[in-house]
Amino acid sequence: MIDPYRVLGVEPAANDEVIRAAYLAAIRDSPPERDRQRFESVRTAYEAIRDHRRRVAHSLFDCSPPNVEDLLSAVSSDFEPRPPNERRLLRVLGAK
Template identity: 50%
Template sequence: MSDPYLTLGLPPDADDAAVYAAYLAAVKTCPPERDPQRFQALRTAYESLRTHRARLATALFNQEPPTLLEVLDRADPVGAPRRPARALFDALLRGGD
């Protein structure tokens, strides 16, 4: 499962109003008719963060390790011209070189 905060572009300390505003802004830029898969990812992220109780449950129970693509997405700085080489992350994940 991808990080719902990353999906909605929120900081980890966001409140209910900020989560709702981010969800509405994301849906306006990507309505369900345009990209149903992206909309479903936004909806899932919103459902897991919409209340304080849901955010707490997400923090406590979503302990899946990130996939390599999620690691690459997080390591990619905003505005970077390209992603770092995949070989670099493979080496980092192996713990060598």
Template identity: 50%
Template sequence: MISPYRILGVSEQAADADIKQAYLQGVKDNPPDRDSARFRQIQDAYAAIKDEDCRLRHSLFHVPRVEFDALLAQAFNQQGAGGPMAVDDFLKLLSTVAIEKSLAKVTKTPT
């Protein structure tokens, strides 16, 4: 996953106003009718870091996406996996899954 800071072209120390300016420039340069995927990427990046609370939440809870199929193949030593997975790596995999499930429960909105 690409960092929201990189998507917007700002540093991690950027002020709210600088982030908003980069966002506005990004949506101006990438309107949804021209490139809807890029427009959505810019919107999501801005939502993730638009203010201090969002940036803190992002820095504390952002977990990079994990290629679970590759990790499981490696864990079970399937062909092309590159050997068995070390115990520490497998424990990291399990903790990543637990974190993602916990975050999914916390971020669910009531319907």
């Protein structure tokens, strides 16, 4: 599930004008001749949330699973994998 708000760089509470301005700026930054994949990503994101009705539908009905790229982009740069502590490991295994 690609987060269209993240792709366009707007807040979920943004209005139509802010979303359209962010879309136009993103299209200017990555025209289809230069970066086709980014262009399609921006276009798809804008189509998903371009007006209030589509934003509501997206928030209610978008239940597609995230792909690896979505997960990696959602993880912050300061993420550091580490082994789980004993308490969490026991909880996951079902021990009391």
